[in-house]
Structure formats: structure tokens, C-alpha cells
Amino acid sequence: xxxxxxxxxxxxxxxxxxxxxxxxxxxxxxxxxxxxxxxxxxxxxxxxxxxxxxxxxxxxxxxxxxxxxxxxxxxxxxxxxxxxxxxxxxxxxxxxxxxxxxxxxxxxxxxxxxxxxxxxxxxxxxxxxxxxxxxxxxxxxxxxxxxxxxxxxxxxxxxxxxxxxxxxxxxxxxxxxxxxxxxxxxxxxxxxxxxxxxxxxxxxxxxxxxxxxxxxxxxxxxxxxxxxxxxxxxxxxxxxxxxxxxxxxxxxxxxxxxxxxxxxxxxxxxxxxxxxxxxxxxxxxxx
Numbered sequence: 001x002x003x004x005x006x007x008x009x010x011x012x013x014x015x016x017x018x019x020x021x022x023x024x025x026x027x028x029x030x031x032x033x034x035x036x037x038x039x040x041x042x043x044x045x046x047x048x049x050x051x052x053x054x055x056x057x058x059x060x061x062x063x064x065x066x067x068x069x070x071x072x073x074x075x076x077x078x079x080x081x082x083x084x085x086x087x088x089x090x091x092x093x094x095x096x097x098x099x100x101x102x103x104x105x106x107x108x109x110x111x112x113x114x115x116x117x118x119x120x121x122x123x124x125x126x127x128x129x130x131x132x133x134x135x136x137x138x139x140x141x142x143x144x145x146x147x148x149x150x151x152x153x154x155x156x157x158x159x160x161x162x163x164x165x166x167x168x169x170x171x172x173x174x175x176x177x178x179x180x181x182x183x184x185x186x187x188x189x190x191x192x193x194x195x196x197x198x199x200x201x202x203x204x205x206x207x208x209x210x211x212x213x214x215x216x217x218x219x220x221x222x223x224x225x226x227x228x229x230x231x232x233x234x235x236x237x238x239x240x241x242x243x244x245x246x247x248x249x250x251x252x253x254x255x256x257x258x259x260x261x262x263x264x265x266x267x268x269x270x271x272x273x274x275x276x277x278x279x280x281x282x283x284x285x286x287x
Contacts, residue, residue, distance in 0.1 A: 001135050001155040005201060006055065007216050010034045010048050013075040013255070014204045016216045017052055020132060020154055021061060027133030028056065029065035030088070031152065031159050032203055035078035035267065037258055042280070049078035053085050063088035064132050068120075069161025069203055070149040071099045073176060073260060074253040077267035089121035090266055091130070093141060095148035096123065100264050102177045107261055107281050112271070119266030124150060142191065144184025145172040151191055158194060158220070161203040163187055166215055167222050168208040170229035171239075173247045181243040185236045192230075196221035257282055 004021040018031040030052060036045035056063060063086040066079040070093065079090045100115040117123045122130075126141040137154040145162045152159040162172040163184065171188065174181040191200070198220045205214045225231055230239055253259070258280050262269060269278045 003135055003155045003157055005157055008052055009214055014206050015075050022133030022135035025133035026060055026062050027064050028061040029067055029132045030082055031067045032069055033078040033082055035076040037076050046081055049081050056086055066090045067152055068092040070146045071263045073256040076259055076262045079267040091122040091124055092120050093148040093150040094123035094125045098147045103260050103264055106283055106286055142187035144174055144180055144187045146176055147178035157199045159201045165202050166205055166218055167226040169206055173250055174243055175247040181240040185239045188230050192220055192224050194220050
């Protein structure tokens, strides 16, 4: 089946949120939503999520799933906010527990922070499936960028999160805790083994040099032939060397500190303190 896919580009974080609809019903899923956050003021805003909610409501769609491809380090998830407005279950990869354990220690969250993935409604593993109306979705565990990364294959469409970008931009970094260039290469080979005509929807776009417009849809065939990091049969050893050298030069994402603390909680803020205020921690020299 060929789902209807609608992309919403957030220019502040270069993130694409997707609404994926079963063509035979009004059922849909939302993939990788964005909660706006101004770091300087510490203020959140729901304008990006509200655009998606308004679209869903105008179309008369019914949300069954709010899917996270992984714990994002560059934007905050709006999944709980959208869930409150539209319903649906929040899903993420079952390896979220590893990410929670790692960053629970980084942010010294203590024993009150549950590291069992219970903040989410469904933890997906390799080979799991789910439905959006009559449309089947299959789960591929595609680690490398993070241990918990998933690719959701829904009909003829694959939502790859940060694993791969558009062919002219390449692939994701692998230098976060639990990341691995070797694992990423293996994960990408699994994605490239999907049928050539499979539509590939990427989690971010940064408009590669020479390209004038943002883009987020390609195909497996185009990735196999033209991806600048893995295309044309590039061997694993060349990719790993390139990726590790490149990653060593990259700065941390601008919103990594608030994003990790919120996203590992399923998009919820940390508990309020005794004055009723919510705080995010900055681990000095901790990342």
C-alpha cells in the first residue's frame, strides 16, 4: 500500500515532521514532532505542533500513533502535546532504556527517573509491526547514530530518522554515546536492501551546497546510486574512516542539553521542584 505522506519542515531545527495517512481510512500517524524551544529565554512554544494539529483536524484525520525514530539531540519532541489534542499512542525503540541509563547518569537524575521506557506507550523491537487503520507498519532496528534508532517501513515508505539524509548530504553522525559508524553502515545496508522503489523520508535536511530548496523525499534506488557517503557500493572501511574523521570535527547540536532531558522522558519536562518551577540541567564539561 502507498500511504499519503505530508511533510512539515521546521526551519529552526531543520526537522521534518510527517503525517502518514492510511489511504483507505482517516487513520494516521505523526512521525518526529517538534516542540519549539528558545534556549536563551528557556521558553517553549507550540506553534510548529499547532500547524500539524490544525492540518490533522481540518482533514478529519484520526491519530493512532505518535512515532519517534529515536531520542533526538537537536529538537524537543511535541508528542505529549499532540497526544493531548488528538489522541494516539507514543512509540519509540525498546533500546530507549540504554539511552535513559546513559543520560540519566550524565544529568544525575537519581532514582526517581525511571529508566525502563515507561514514559512511552509502546516500545518497539526489531521485527515488530503495528497498524495505521488497515496500513501495516514494520519496525527495523537501525542503530549507529544512537542505540535506539528505528526505521519505520509503512507501506512503500521508509521513515529513516537521522540514519540517512538526502543523497547529496549523506549520513548521520555517530559520535554520541552508544553511536557506531560500523553499526550505522550495517543499518544503512539493511535500508538499501528494501525494494528500489521504496520512498525514503529523512528526518532532517540541511540543503546541501549547490541545492536551492529543502527536500526530504528520495528513494532507495537514488540512495544506492548517489548517496555521497554510502552510494555506489562504497565499502564499509572507507565509510567508517570518513565518518569517524568527519565526526571528530563536529560541534554539539545547539539544543542537545534540553533535548536529551526532555526526549528521554517521552517529551515531558522534568518534574517541577518545590517552588513549582521546572528546571533543565547543564552538565559542565559533561558532554
